[in-house]
């Protein structure tokens with residue numbers, strides 16, 4: 001091996017790039033990042049204003065203790081099973097750091113949430129990408145056989161949208177040798193979750209976020225649930241004071257008093273998702289099954305279509321070079337759009353713009 005220069009970053013850092021979601025912030029309608037298009041959870045808005053009035057000259061709580069209590073109360077678990085963080089990213093990364101040492105294998109499905117693999121590389125782990133089975137299902141046998149020190153699963157999966165079947169989840173949890181992270185950033189939309197596995201297994205960490213269903217992405221707040229031994233290690237890696245005081249107050253209010261609002265917005269999202277799916281199919285597109293607040297649409301020329309949409313003031317996320325894990329993705333050459341679900345007017349504007357683009361010969 002070449003000797004490492006004194007100011008050379010860790011091995012693997014040349015493969016990392018600054019995060020670039022490709023959305024255009026100038027778009028009047030931004031359907032690129034799966035945030036809540038209906039707004040933010042109202043009890044959080046009130047709590048935020050009150051907390052701001054108290055000022056921020058003091059440090060926040062060390063580990064988000066009051067928020068841990070609110071989360072524990074909601075799920076009827078002990079607060080020692082909860083860790084908070086600056087977004088669920090702020091839980092995922094320290095979890096990977098706490099349980100993986102450089103050179104360890106981190107197994108994950110392909111395609112999945114790109115930041116997960118990036119967090120592995122940042123910490124010197126070797127990402128092992130296991131292609132999804134045909135039609136977007138997780139290949140539990142290959143994932144277990146890959147023997148990850150850390151196994152990362154995302155359910156519902158970003159960007160494809162489907163949930164991991166219960167049977168596959170259980171097989172991975174039973175067979176994987178190390179920590180199994182189940183990223184449930186979109187669980188509120190799915191109507192089912194793996195919290196029971198986090199409660200009963202000593203190797204499962206479920207991560208959740210306030211960025212999506214709760215509409216608080218700008219505050220950077222998330223949490224993880226797992227066995228107290230896992231949580232204690234993740235908390236050591238996370239360090240104190242990573243959740244701001246305002247974010248913590250808003251998240252507590254959202255958890256305690258925002259559930260009815262979240263349920264209503266989830267219902268809105270499911271209705272709008274059905275309408276969006278219908279409209280896309282009418283345009284001859286084939287969205288993948290989704291349990292989340294977005295649809296994944298295999299489409300060759302996705303980047304060009306996304307640019308045309310951006311010119312019409314609508315942002316979506318284009319993917320290219322994806323692992324061809326369905327007939328539709330093989331046909332599109334691994335290219336796809338991911339479209340966030342929002343209020344019906346937004347969906348109708350998007351569908352009209354896509355119709356224009358197609359009529360003008362600008363796509364498929």
Ligand SMILES: *Cc1c(COP(=O)(O)O)cnc(C)c1O
Nearest residue numbers: 087088089113158185209211222
């Ligand atoms: C959006 C998203 C997250 C998280 O985000 P935070 O804002 O850091 O909580 C995590 N995982 C997946 C799969 C996501 O799509």
